[in-house]
Amino acid sequence: AVLPAPDLTALGGRLRTALTQGAPGAMARIDDRRPDDHTTVHQAMAGVADRGTKEAMNTTGRFRIGSVTKTFSAVVLLQLAAEGRVRLDNPVDHYLPGLLPDGRITVRHLLNHSSGLYDYTHDMFARTVPGFEAVRTRVFTYRQLLDLSLRHPLTQVPGAGHTYSNTNFVVVGLLIEHLTGRPVRAEYEDRIIRPLKLNDTFYVHPDTRIPGRHVRGYLTPDEAGASLVDATEQTASWAQSAGALISSARDLNTFLSALLGGRLLPAAQLTQMRQWIPAGTGQAYGLGLRRRDLSCGVSVYGHTGAVQGYYTYAFTSADGRRSLTALANASNNGEVHRTMLRTLEPAFCGKQAK
Numbered sequence: 001a002v003l004p005a006p007d008l009t010a011l012g013g014r015l016r017t018a019l020t021q022g023a024p025g026a027m028a029r030i031d032d033r034r035p036d037d038h039t040t041v042h043q044a045m046a047g048v049a050d051r052g053t054k055e056a057m058n059t060t061g062r063f064r065i066g067s068v069t070k071t072f073s074a075v076v077l078l079q080l081a082a083e084g085r086v087r088l089d090n091p092v093d094h095y096l097p098g099l100l101p102d103g104r105i106t107v108r109h110l111l112n113h114s115s116g117l118y119d120y121t122h123d124m125f126a127r128t129v130p131g132f133e134a135v136r137t138r139v140f141t142y143r144q145l146l147d148l149s150l151r152h153p154l155t156q157v158p159g160a161g162h163t164y165s166n167t168n169f170v171v172v173g174l175l176i177e178h179l180t181g182r183p184v185r186a187e188y189e190d191r192i193i194r195p196l197k198l199n200d201t202f203y204v205h206p207d208t209r210i211p212g213r214h215v216r217g218y219l220t221p222d223e224a225g226a227s228l229v230d231a232t233e234q235t236a237s238w239a240q241s242a243g244a245l246i247s248s249a250r251d252l253n254t255f256l257s258a259l260l261g262g263r264l265l266p267a268a269q270l271t272q273m274r275q276w277i278p279a280g281t282g283q284a285y286g287l288g289l290r291r292r293d294l295s296c297g298v299s300v301y302g303h304t305g306a307v308q309g310y311y312t313y314a315f316t317s318a319d320g321r322r323s324l325t326a327l328a329n330a331s332n333n334g335e336v337h338r339t340m341l342r343t344l345e346p347a348f349c350g351k352q353a354k
């Protein structure tokens with residue numbers, strides 16, 4: 001179905017609102033492949049990419065994409081499933097005996113966040129800035145992150161519904177490395193980054209630097225009125241296969257368009273990825289993929305990301321012809337998060353009745 005033209009005025013308004021709510025900068029890029037197969041690129045930006053130099057926000061800089069990484073990890077595991085090297089409904093125990101405390105947890109439970117594994121980031125970041133400072137240069141093994149989770153009992157019976165947990169995609173990373181004998185970086189590069197020519201997309205863990213031209217990210221402390229913390233440099237080792245990729249608006253739009261356009265996974269696996277379980281009002285979760293149902297009746301597919309200093313929103317239409325990536329270089333700021341989610345409507349529903 002042909003979508004209405006994006007409402008760029010409303011989109012720009014949302015970005016400016018995010019600035020009034022505390023984001024140093026915000027931007028959005030829409031790639032729109034029309035029926036005649038010409039692609040139009042729309043861009044909007046506001047504020048600064050760097051509070052020190054006052055460099056203007058831009059849509060070409062690289063940034064930390066947080067949990068949008070989970071969609072990349074899910075694609076790798078689903079490609080392995082297509083190659084017959086893993087079965088989604090096998091228990092994780094079948095591949096990694098004794099790793100998890102409950103033999104009922106399957107590979108699918110990891111990918112749709114229904115395993116019940118406790119999310120260790122709840123403890124790690126209970127106090128936002130001290131928690132970040134304690135881990136920003138640390139390097140964790142997957143096993144250490146899993147051990148932090150296993151200090152807590154399962155939060156639910158495996159398969160009993162969607163309960164989001166970063167731990168699930170740490171185990172996915174462990175599983176990918178076990179099945180392939182290679183680091184997840186090599187699998188991202190060989191299966192996604194190189195084939196799609198994602199030249200702004202990197203997995204540099206545990207290096208703390210963002211390669212090349214990038215947007216600086218600013219963490220909002222819990223204490224009202226406290227100064228923003230420049231969180232640009234970190235190992236992101238607390239996240240790894242759950243959130244440590246670096247990318248750009250162009251590359252994420254290319255990635256999601258290719259994914260929903262059927263150019264990354266065989267049809268059978270894309271169908272599995274779109275097996276939805278409810279995940280809140282107008283939301284559902286598939287396998288490493290979020291679905292959001294917009295007010296105009298359009299559903300969009302992708303993922304959000306929240307890593308210190310960066311909020312990412314990356315979604316595409318059902319056929320992958322229109323993709324939006326929006327970024328605010330702020331985090332731990334609920335108002336900015338809610339405002340940036342409201343870039344989806346102008347991007348995919350166009351002009352709304354006032």
Ligand SMILES: C[C@@H](NC(=O)[C@@H](C)NC(=O)CCCC[C@H](NC(=O)C[NH3+])C(=O)[O-])C(=O)O
Binds near residue numbers: 331
């Ligand atoms: C939401 C998003 N999830 C992610 O991107 C994952 C990688 N991030 C988190 O789980 C939040 C970590 C804390 C961020 C910190 N917050 C705090 O420290 C709060 N005390 C911050 O906002 O920077 C998703 O899946 O959609």
